[in-house]
Amino acid sequence: MIVAVLNQKGGVGRTTLALHLAGEWGLRGKRVTLIDADPQSSALDWSKQRARENVSRLFGVVSLARDTLHREVPKIARTADHVVIDGPPRVAGLMRSALLAADLVLIPVQPSPLDGWASAEMLSLLREARIYRPQLAARFVLNRCDARTVIAREATEALADHDPPVLVSTIGQRVVFADAAQSGRLVFELAEESAAAREIAAFAAEVARIAP
Template identity: 80%
Template sequence: MIVALLNQKGGVGKTTLALHLAGEWARRGQRVTVIDADPQGSALDWSQQRARECLPRLFGVVGLARDTLHREAPELARDADHIVIDGPPRVAGLMRSALLAADLVLIPVQPSPFDGWASAEMLALLGEARIYRPQLAARFVLNRCGARTVIARETAETLADHDPPVLASTIGQRVAFADTAQSGRLVSEVDDDSPAAREIAALCVEIGRLGL
């Protein structure tokens, strides 16, 4: 399965979710490759930091920030159970290529009206891609949610009426994610029973239940 994390808006946590989903699948014994399709190269930076810390390699990270992604990703998928694409913000050609490559598009949004407005452009691109890939599945993921905040609940309720729908699993606003990003680690490696690690595990399980 090729999963692309995409949103035109930057700073919504695409790289964090991409790396942690890949890590969770790898922990479950699956072969995973992350494609860093963001010209900023944050996933590659994380992988290099991990190597400097002499941590074991859980999955490969490949830099592929070009609009031939939809032709190259299926080749990589032959040797993997999952390909996770960490998509670019505001690069329409790259975004279209990632959409054409994917089986599932995850659109991370933060509980804020501004993220809802920013995702409109993303949904237009998704609609274009479905002309060529009508089977393309997509889901919103609520990320960086404050615990039981009104705005998080209201955002979830608003997205419940959307196409694509929102996943039930949400990811909290947790310092653990920022701490691990700097050290090349995953939250499950620091404490696999932490709230952050449990949220990532639940997200993986829910994605698996989509049956793609």
């Protein structure tokens, strides 16, 4: 399966979700390649930090921030069980290419009306891609939220009948994710029994159940 984590809005946690999705699948014994399609190269920097710390590799990271993704990713997918694309912010050509490459698109949003409005352009690109890829699956992911808050519940309810629908799994706003980003590690490596680790495991399992 080729999963693209995309949203043109910055700061929604694309790289965090992409890294942890790849890491969770790698932990389960899957062959996973993460494609860093963000010109900022945050996932590649994370991978380099992990190598400097001599931490065992759970998945490969390839830098591929160009608009030929849809032609190059299928070749990479031949030697992997899963490919995860960490998409760019506000680079329409790259975004379109990632959409054409993917079997499933995950759109991270925070539980805020502003995030909903900011996703409108992303949804327009998704509709455009479905002209060529009518079977392209997509899901919203509520990220950096507290599921117990009123605004998170309202966001979930607002997206309940939406197309694309929202995943049941939500990811909280937790300090351990920042620690993981800086150390080249994943949350289950820093805090195996934490709520963050449980949320990521549930998220990865739910994504794996979506058959494109």
